[in-house]
Amino acid sequence: MRDVARFVGMSPMTVSRALRDDPTVNDDTRAKIRKAAQQMGYVYDTTAQAFRTQKSGFVAVTLPSVNNANFAETFRALSNGLGAADLQLLLGSTNYSVEKEEQLVRQLLARNPEALVLTGGYHSQATRDLVKAAALPIVEMWDLPEDPLDHVVGFSNAAAMTLIVDHLVETGRRKLAFVGASLGADMRGAERREGALKAARKHGLPEVAIIDAGPAPVSMRHGLAAIENIGPDVAQFDALVCVSDPVAFGCMSALQRMGLSVPDDIAITGFGHFEVAKITNPQITTINVQAEDIGRKVVAVLADVFDNAIQGPARIDVGCTLVPGGST
């Protein structure tokens, strides 16, 4: 800028303003400056701007996994919505681990993001301290935590499981097994399991069996392996309540390989309204979680925050609905 200023015989300050389209600079001056900058091959330094203004133009996002259609859809909605506001996403994947999340948040905060979007409501104490000290807008999504860090856009996983269990009871099922990841890492999965157990108790069903499909993330192959491990004993259940649609598909495939019929011998439910649920034979009864809507609403919350058009933390329940399929 100093060189450009010298060339046109003005101050660097005026060059700075001209290049940012500050309306106070004279039109002719601006034109002259722009032309000179172009000729001299001057390249504006975004890094210096970010440094000086303390505005990075970044929004940091953590997802448990990128390879998950639900989270990918939320990510896309976020990316599109924030891109329109000239904000760029800085993505980190926690791989369902709060330790990884902590490390990631530290790394992301170092880039001075203007907001932080976290998936889920469970974080290490260090993470909570870090983000509170950073004093930036935070949105927790995909859950409705009881003591949120700041804003929340999500739904109740436990409530969703009530829809599932109510539906199974209505269709005459009583001996349920829940198929999900091992206790520990995946907190959304754990909430779904607890929700299922609680709903079953409400209906006076026998205790729900827990089928452990291994450490998170669990997918098709883990559902398949879990049922193959059990073998024909699986016939003691009349419904498999799965933590996600991919797991449900794995379970269904295993049952069909054993010659068992879904839903005649055993019913199956999934979660997440993944594409696969509509392709299988029969189609899988599932919960539509509106992943894209979550992303859009996070964008809306952040827009309000940046415009100071919001007082107090937002808490948005996007809800979810039962999508019955032939599997129940």
Next chain:
Amino acid sequence: MRDVARFVGMSPMTVSRALRDDPTVNDDTRAKIRKAAQQMGYVYDTTAQAFRTQKSGFVAVTLPSVNNANFAETFRALSNGLGAADLQLLLGSTNYSVEKEEQLVRQLLARNPEALVLTGGYHSQATRDLVKAAALPIVEMWDLPEDPLDHVVGFSNAAAMTLIVDHLVETGRRKLAFVGASLGADMRGAERREGALKAARKHGLPEVAIIDAGPAPVSMRHGLAAIENIGPDVAQFDALVCVSDPVAFGCMSALQRMGLSVPDDIAITGFGHFEVAKITNPQITTINVQAEDIGRKVVAVLADVFDNAIQGPARIDVGCTLVPGGST
């Protein structure tokens, strides 16, 4: 840093060195400083570092889609490998459009990335000009373009299709149809189609039919819909060669809903060695593309570039293998 320095009674300079693991600082001093920084919730300012050192610490990556197990795996390998070198990924999704790619590349380059990783070898002329002017290391991956921009890590999609067609011919199939996205956006898909057509001609098969599953990206539902649209006429073919495993699964499901048997009535092949190929009944014959390996090799190339341990553009063929399943 000044605050941390004051707290431990040292100079900011020593804090700076301690936090960067400069070996000249005393071990006890470093430990004390790290602990104090931790306690005080200090967050290192990467923007200031990038400003001062004139190195952004970013590597920019474009992917056609995040919600694709193959690309997600490559992304994870990249993220892990480059994270170890303290480089952060700046991700953009092109949605299989060269126009979107151009816009994205412009946006990404403004952040001064230290390298640019592009998926595929097809780009608009403007994109080519942009990245060449930026004069940074470039890696094109997932393809083996004939006139690469710089480094290349990929495999030949056409060669992979030859494996598929050879296998189908060996197992007695002759009336092939290719199921993929409409001509236009998805260049990798187009290469697969051309590869299939060429291989079929080589074997003297009848002309391969083209079944259009709609604009890219195509997935399970598009395969399903494409076959349902054709209806019973699909029985004129004895093999469906699909652009990807999800599409293949959609096709298989549609056939089974019509009461046709795979592979007795029609064989099906996929592409990509997606998880779903191993779960379906029967399992889908597919091509293993080693998505993770691509990511790892891109990391290796970039490491060499940053170390100046490379002369001339690298061109790495990671190859791919046929994985036979029950569907053929």
Next chain:
DNA sequence: TTGAAAGCGTTACCAC
């Protein structure tokens, strides 16, 4: 092994 000084390129703030 530690510290002091200077400056990276930009812009907020104030003055004219």
Next chain:
DNA sequence: GTGGTAACGCTTTCAA
């Protein structure tokens, strides 16, 4: 409408 000054948080360089 334009300009001067200072500062953002860090690291390079040199000195002790």
